Amino acid sequence: MKNKIIFGSIWLGFILYAFIFAPPDQPDTFTLIQNLSTGNWTGINPLIIALFNIMGIWPLIYSCVLFIDGRGQKLPAWPFATLSFGVGAFAILPYLAFRQPNSQFVGKKSGLIKVLDSRITGVLLTLGASILVGYGLTQGNWGDFIQQWQTSRFIHVMSLDFCLLSFLFPALLGDDMARRGMKNPAIFWGVSLVPLLGPLWYLITRIPLNEMQPLTTSESTSISV
Template sequence: MVKKIGFGLLWLGFIAYAFLLAPPDAPHTFELIKNLSTGQWQGINPFIIALFNVMGIWPVIYSAVLFIDGRGQKIPAWPFATASFAVGAFALLPYLALRNSNPQFAGKKNALIKALDSRITGILLTIAAAILVGYGLLAGDWGDFVQQWQTSRFIHVMSLDFCLLSLLFPALLGDDMARRGWKNSSIWLIGFIPLFGPLFYLCVRPPLPEVGVDKISPQQQPTI
């Protein structure tokens, strides 16, 4: 119950900060969002381009856990996971506040869960994230980004959303590891590494057992 209240208060606090304390919207915010969404990136700081696209990777990372976790919840996970593609942690925090601990997986994996559970998905996401981060760090203008972070609500809140998504992911790790019969405290700690910690987890976690499989076989255990 304490965790649920904490996630609920964090959600309300994030909303209050975004609309009351963050910098006001810049005049060109709508145009910037439109250009970022349609790939018209000429004249936009590569650091912002990279961050915007990384924020599209985060919902897939969370979906790879949420769609499995939601199988045993009273509330469906898919509306929150889907909404996170548009509003990030604003959509995920209510789910974290409403969900219950769920260390088991009921039923068989459907096509979507099989795809999200695949290590190939984790590897592809990691490659895409590495390219984006490398592009942003090598070609981006850090000074311009800091200036926009101080003056644009969109850039400011998007940056904080990235940080919050990095901090929240470990809250789902315990149950996901339990569903796989996997005990590895070092992996749980790696989950706190921004972006690449969760991606590493998706790349190395054992496959989710189907119905009738009681535990992970030694051959499925990853070598770290």
């Protein structure tokens, strides 16, 4: 119940802020999104290009944890992970509100989970994110970005979405570490306190999942006795 209240309140507050209190939509917003999506980046601030593409990496980072966490949940994780590619934290927050603590992974890894659990996936995501961060920081115009952040709802909300996804990742991190037998609090806080690069480092260094078969009825009875 506590998680429902906390994450539900954040979700509702983010929606209200995005549509009521954020700067207004600009007439060229649709054209900007279209150009960003199709790679027509001429004349666009590299900081905005980098941020837009990083917002496509965040859902992949979350997928590397969500699909594994969803194995032990009543609600499937894939709809939320899929929607997060379009709406970011707006899709992740409802999942966090309704999920239950889940520190075990039962059964065999599917082909998708094997890919998401692979350190190679973490390396590829880290490489892509590092290139984008370096490009944005070295080529971007901060003055122009701040001005657009203050006047464009799309840029404003996308920036806040990045911050919120960074803030929310620890809500899944603890159980994912427990499933792997990783009990070092320093790792938890190091990953949690470094936006983007912390979770990426975790995907590279985390211990691979062990496949655990569900207990039979007789085994469960003998353990309880």
